[in-house]
Amino acid sequence: MKVKSPSEADILIQKLPSDMGIHRNPRKGTLKAPKTLLKDFSFKNKVMIDEVFPDEFDLEATHKRIEHNTRDLLNYGKPLLSIGGDHSVSFPVIKALKQEFPDLQLIWLDSHLDLKEKVKGHVSHDVVVRELLENGFSEDEIWFVGITKIDGDEEEFLEDHDLRVFEQDELQKFLGEFDSSEQSTYLSVDIDVLKQGLAPGTGYPDGELSLEEVERVIETVDPNHADLVEVAPPFDKENRTVQNARIVFEKLGKTLV
DSSP states (O other), X not given: OBOSOGGGOSEEEEEEOOOTTOOSOSOOOOTTHHHHHHTTOOOSSOEEEEXXXXXXXXXXXXXXXXXXXXXXXXXXXXXXXEEESSGGGHHHHHHHHHHHOTTOXXXXXXXXXXXXXOBTTBOOTTSHHHHHHTTTOOGGGEEEEEEXXXXXXXXXXXXXSOOEEEEXXXXXXXXXXXXXXXXXXXXXXXGGGBBTTTOOSSSSOOBXXXXXXXXXXXXXXXXXXXXXXXXXXXXXXXXXXXXXXXXXXXXXXXHHO
């Protein structure tokens, strides 16, 4: 059920349409993902839906809008569920949360590390975690889960940093080792962590996890806040990506309450 006031809501949903964070790939299809995913969606809980409209020409300005809006929503003390958009939109959200909750740990459920270096000074979708390491996160506060692709420059970065990386065939190991304890937890879900047949509508369909495995991660992590990103409806086939993304979205909503 949709409500108009944040104080009435169980969950605050933040729509973050964007495709400007994608710069190495011509498959830009994430701009309208939030609208597509939420169209005719049946909410089981009371939700308030907010939206941050992107600056069409300035990614940094868009990130500033998102960070400001996130800070405003955090004043209500409710779980925050953000929907992208490309993965760059997660950066200002997580940055704001880390400043609000210094003990925040991050679970990066993705087929990619997103540890590449910035190009032209932009926090694009593939550099987010490296930037977060420079904005409050320590190496032991980040867990990578479902990884299938590691680029050469990322391998070099890993050699110099002690980061926890669980590749797609190490899921059981992650589930056994992860302990949320008393820390605040943020779960960022890139839809490309799913097998290509389950999520063809994304920029880099490199994932190997099943829908059931992703749901198990969500249950185990039991996040305080979360996001779902990188759905690209124009590249979808038979609406499979949108349908499965909605299942993930619903699971996140149930877990956050």
